[in-house]
Amino acid sequence: xxxxxxxxxxADEFSRTAKILVRHFNERLGxxxxxxxxxxxxxxxxxxxxxxxxxxxxxxxxxxGTASTLVDAxxxxxxLERQTSAGDRRSVLLRVTAQGAALAQDWTAGYERAAEELFxxxxxxxxxxxxxxxxxxxxxxxxxxxx
Amino acid sequence: xxxxxxxxxxADEFSRTAKILVRHFNERLGxxxxxxxxxxxxxxxxxxxxxxxxxxxxxxxxxxGTASTLVDAxxxxxxLERQTSAGDRRSVLLRVTAQGAALAQDWTAGYERAAEELFxxxxxxxxxxxxxxxxxxxxxxxxxxxx
DNA sequence: AGAGGTTACATTGACGCCAATGTATCGACA
DNA sequence: TGTCGATACATTGGCGTCAATGTAACCTCT
Numbered sequence: 001x002x003x004x005x006x007x008x009x010x011a012d013e014f015s016r017t018a019k020i021l022v023r024h025f026n027e028r029l030g031x032x033x034x035x036x037x038x039x040x041x042x043x044x045x046x047x048x049x050x051x052x053x054x055x056x057x058x059x060x061x062x063x064x065g066t067a068s069t070l071v072d073a074x075x076x077x078x079x080l081e082r083q084t085s086a087g088d089r090r091s092v093l094l095r096v097t098a099q100g101a102a103l104a105q106d107w108t109a110g111y112e113r114a115a116e117e118l119f120x121x122x123x124x125x126x127x128x129x130x131x132x133x134x135x136x137x138x139x140x141x142x143x144x145x146x147x
Numbered sequence: 148x149x150x151x152x153x154x155x156x157x158a159d160e161f162s163r164t165a166k167i168l169v170r171h172f173n174e175r176l177g178x179x180x181x182x183x184x185x186x187x188x189x190x191x192x193x194x195x196x197x198x199x200x201x202x203x204x205x206x207x208x209x210x211x212g213t214a215s216t217l218v219d220a221x222x223x224x225x226x227l228e229r230q231t232s233a234g235d236r237r238s239v240l241l242r243v244t245a246q247g248a249a250l251a252q253d254w255t256a257g258y259e260r261a262a263e264e265l266f267x268x269x270x271x272x273x274x275x276x277x278x279x280x281x282x283x284x285x286x287x288x289x290x291x292x293x294x
Numbered sequence: 295a296g297a298g299g300t301t302a303c304a305t306t307g308a309c310g311c312c313a314a315t316g317t318a319t320c321g322a323c324a
Numbered sequence: 325t326g327t328c329g330a331t332a333c334a335t336t337g338g339c340g341t342c343a344a345t346g347t348a349a350c351c352t353c354t
Binding site: 004008025126 | 150151152153154155156157158159160161162163164165166167168169170172183187206207208209210255258259261262263265266267268269271273274275276277278280281282283284285286288
């Protein structure tokens with residue numbers, strides 16, 4: 001018999017856990033000299049370049065303006081390149097630089113190890129279930145891989 | 148057969164969904180003229196007053212310094228009261244004011260409705276499963292109700 | 295009593311993030 | 325061609341958050 005929980009309880013627990021995990025993640029990635037959002041962006045661009053800014057924002061779940069600001073800093077730091085799209089000059093295509101690609105590789109490893117550590121208490125089935133539930137919750141705002 | 152997912156995929160999905168939900172939550176609560184963190188704090192104090200600052204931070208999942216700053220603003224706004232503990236003069240006991248209690252009631256209702264709306268796509272069993280998983284993930288940093 | 299380590303809270307500087315808004319480009323249509 | 329709404333990105337002001345650190349009270353042990 002599943003203990004019945006209210007939606008508010010779920011929200012509280014979700015919010016609390018999310019914040020705790022974010023702190024731990026930042027702590028782990030800090031050892032690589034980078035913050036979670038920055039590494040997340042660079043790794044995502046490396047994975048699916050060239051990528052438009054708005055697509056990138058959608059993929060990582062942040063607002064477009066936030067992505068713009070963060071990307072700006074990453075470009076200044078020489079990790080990403082902006083390139084105006086030939087077909088649509090409003091669009092910006094993002095790619096990693098050589099330096100960005102190298103760091104992305106290091107950070108991906110750190111990211112994966114941090115994730116394994118944080119989700120270690122879950123069984124494989126729980127992880128799969130969790131992902132299903134998360135995708136259900138964010139079904140409205142899903143990148144192209146939606147299907 | 149559960150699709151196997153990597154820890155990094157879980158982390159990505161978790162982070163993305165958390166940010167999306169936070170945005171939606173803020174949007175809903177904005178209609179009540181309050182932000183999610185502020186309402187969350189006031190409601191939590193109303194629920195378990197008197198409560199120490201650090202306990203409160205743990206309950207909502209934020210760092211102690213963050214709680215201090217937020218509480219400061221809420222005290223200035225007349226929603227919360229600080230009171231130095233008689234037994235341990237380092238400690239601060241928090242309570243809601245009359246105004247804070249009234250608003251907490253309104254916000255609790257808004258909070259609950261927002262949560263119901265956001266978690267509406269989940270079945271009762273999924274919600275229960277989700278809470279189990281979340282508690283497992285944050286088992287290290289659990290308030291006194293730890294069990 | 296008082297020295298030294300510990301605990302509870304406050305403060306600070308920097309960052310991530312948002313909503314709202316501004317600017318340039320695009321596309322359709324008169 | 326020029327106009328108008330829509331789209332893609334950039335900018336801005338403000339909040340929430342953190343880690344790191346400071347200050348005061350507590351506790352133990354001598």
